[in-house]
Amino acid sequence: MTEVQKKALESLKSIDREVYLLSHIGAALGWDQETYMPEEAVDERSEQGALLSSLGHSRVASDGLAEALEALGAGDFLLTEQGWAQAENSLAPGLTETDRALIRHVYRAHKRATCLPDSLVRELSQTTSKAQTVWAKARKQDDFESFRPYLEKIIDLKRQEAEAVGYGDHPYDALLDTYEPGMKTAEVQQVFDALGAELVPLVQAIKDAPQVDDSFLEKHYPVAGQEAFGYEVLNAMGYDLTRGRMDVTAHPFTTTLGTKDVRITTRYAENFFKTGIFSIIHEGGHALYEQGFSPEIAGTSLADGTSLGIHESQSRTWENMIGRSRPFWDHFLPRLASRFPENLKDVSSEAFYRGINKVEPSLIRVEADEVTYSLHVMLRFNLETRLITGEIAVKDLPELWRQESRRLLGIEPAKDADGVLQDVHWSFGLFGYFPTYALGNIIGAQFFQVMEQQLPDLQNMISRGDFAPILQWLRDAIHQYGSAKTAGELIRRITGGGLDSRPFMEYLRTKYRDVYRLSL
């Protein structure tokens, strides 16, 4: 490495550090806004957030960073793994592996921050800002037509974004890449189709089977007891409360305010026990990922989830594969029952297990169980990809939504408010985001299968409440790397193959054959 390159690397790291700090400061403001901020403060808080974003953006897009990247040999490449593989040959010699990963990561951010024309950024921001209000009203009034022109405009702008970012095979690649760096539309399509082909009959079989009883979940569970139990579970999982905390918000989330400050939130329903605890376990799974980055990448922008799909794989593994497993409740049910003896004294471990795993196709994605959830996602993915290519038109969306819903879930919404208008995402311009939810299920099951092979005592550990080996495995295989390895690299390293829906399907089939006594 030349002296010039050494200086360039220092300069890159110093800009990266500032971006990192600014993003955590923004997270602190966001956390406060959702938890404790007085209601009237919202306008200035938006302005404060916008200032921080613009300060971060100006650094990521800066000429100084462009020059540093240039000096380090990070020439122009496509935002795909193949593109980077080509670019790697031109990088300065003598860089550590972590430095190479950082340069890739920063290059990506720089390219994303500079490739869109200002006019497009402005138009996107103005359109989505208006669209959010219009969508909220349209959903309330079940009036898709009022939202339609905004959605058409947004899709037109997202097409322009895809062209400006660039892509290999499919314009949707460029949008998906925002949340799943390096992932291709074709790959997702193939895996989703394979999964769908097996999920639909499984859901049908469950529908035809006698329903399980979960009425004990609807008894009265006071918040204080739920919260205390939540902390008991979080502690067992290994969530470090000297570097985190839990609060209550309208919508649960995990947010990172600093290297040693990863907070979660939950919400409680006193008459539906599942709401609180599974939010806590889910967010706890996200938080363990963020608490597990190695010291080597701490303090750099690599200390971040590598993709939304990988992030979601962690939350869903803890929530579903561990948190809704039989051994988990073999351990925790007696503890829970001692807090709520009235509600649970007559509920067997088996009945509890079956009750928390109740499956029921419903219209609303956010209320879906782990079996039907991915079908909601596929529905949206199938529509999104074809909207972007122009194969389908916005005006036909309500009817197409009903068709897809019938085909995948066997039910269809009576009104658009429960159909095409149900999610906020499109009004924000979030195209390419939905698939990551289902990718989380699929990737989580792939990783879990390998973990089970490598930790043969896994189920017994869970039934003893001994989660340390599990967390250690996740840290070693996934968490420590943060964004230093892409989702594709992690999947290859851990499984030896690519994205594959079979482990998830096998997990579901085995589990629900049992829960619903199916003869599949």
Next chain:
Amino acid sequence: MTEVQKKALESLKSIDREVYLLSHIGAALGWDQETYMPEEAVDERSEQGALLSSLGHSRVASDGLAEALEALGAGDFLLTEQGWAQAENSLAPGLTETDRALIRHVYRAHKRATCLPDSLVRELSQTTSKAQTVWAKARKQDDFESFRPYLEKIIDLKRQEAEAVGYGDHPYDALLDTYEPGMKTAEVQQVFDALGAELVPLVQAIKDAPQVDDSFLEKHYPVAGQEAFGYEVLNAMGYDLTRGRMDVTAHPFTTTLGTKDVRITTRYAENFFKTGIFSIIHEGGHALYEQGFSPEIAGTSLADGTSLGIHESQSRTWENMIGRSRPFWDHFLPRLASRFPENLKDVSSEAFYRGINKVEPSLIRVEADEVTYSLHVMLRFNLETRLITGEIAVKDLPELWRQESRRLLGIEPAKDADGVLQDVHWSFGLFGYFPTYALGNIIGAQFFQVMEQQLPDLQNMISRGDFAPILQWLRDAIHQYGSAKTAGELIRRITGGGLDSRPFMEYLRTKYRDVYRLSL
């Protein structure tokens, strides 16, 4: 105003807006640190705060701002009211009164941010950073000698700061000006001396009188009841909880996170009722000031307390002159007694009033009552001013402290930990800060006297719990202006004269003649 000047004004306002937002973002981080932040997060939080400070500083010190000020005619002037009066003649024509105030305010900040050589700023920061740790240990071990070299160094650096800032008569002027813009050392000295001459015999007379009984304050007061009562009082005072909130911290404070986001904190002692409620009223007084800036200055750096003395005048007026008055408890005691009937059923309104106004000379400033408090401040002021001029040496401080303590309070500390080492301020380099506490008492009483003349029904209003006319008076006379008027201007406008300790002394004498049945 020329086109160039119009543009300069726009540019100044835009920089000021960013500084304003950055300072509120910093306040949000600070609030979180004291309330809910996980313990391990402290290191990165410091770094985040430092980044925000440096971003703010770079804007205040920027060439862009210097050019805007120059174009607007804000030439070089002394940081005194006289200096500004001269400068005003050279300002661009056609500026509104608010714009002129903003330019003065921004000029001050710019000059303060640019007048110190970088080397001095760095040395001050490094020295005080180390000195804080050394001081904490020295106080713990009652070892002044270990702190002495650091204090000597800090005083040397503060002298250099005074020279770099510039001053009229006394080097301490330049330090005092940081917290009390435009205030002169000589003026404070004169007023303090006059006050001291009358306070010392009053304290002696109280010491010689039979002590009042306040044992009912030391019964058990559970936090929940104290908090609910605190909210009742805050609501009556007019503190707007849709634009604020109250939390618990180790040391109570008020902080502004946004134009519509002014928060307070308190602490509770379950076995000493006074701690919680008087902190709440005190901080509530600060918060009402910050909630009362006029829309005209909202969103600019003028929306800030004009000096620490004025700020303290607001908190002390509410805490002492209103909150420790007989009519206040005529109204609130029955309400308090209904929350704590066991503790208060046999306590008459008169006994309660006398109990909460107990006076007792003590060694520790932060525990002092409203009569002796100012004496603690004078002690420090007398030493600080002479340390800066070099009239006294650091090595003689412990003995000089004891002498002053004897002279003013009639008692002296047995150890330096309760004497010269008791306050954190000097280790931070905060010279010129202490006098503002006593100025708050003095100015508060001056304003209160005028308010009483203008609201003849004042005492009855208080006894009815009707604080709206009081808040309106404070808003009209003081709050609305924020920093658009200096402390000196406010005092002149409201009282027609200058700083004067007589109203405070008269208030104390009248009140404590009554509380202690004195024949003074």
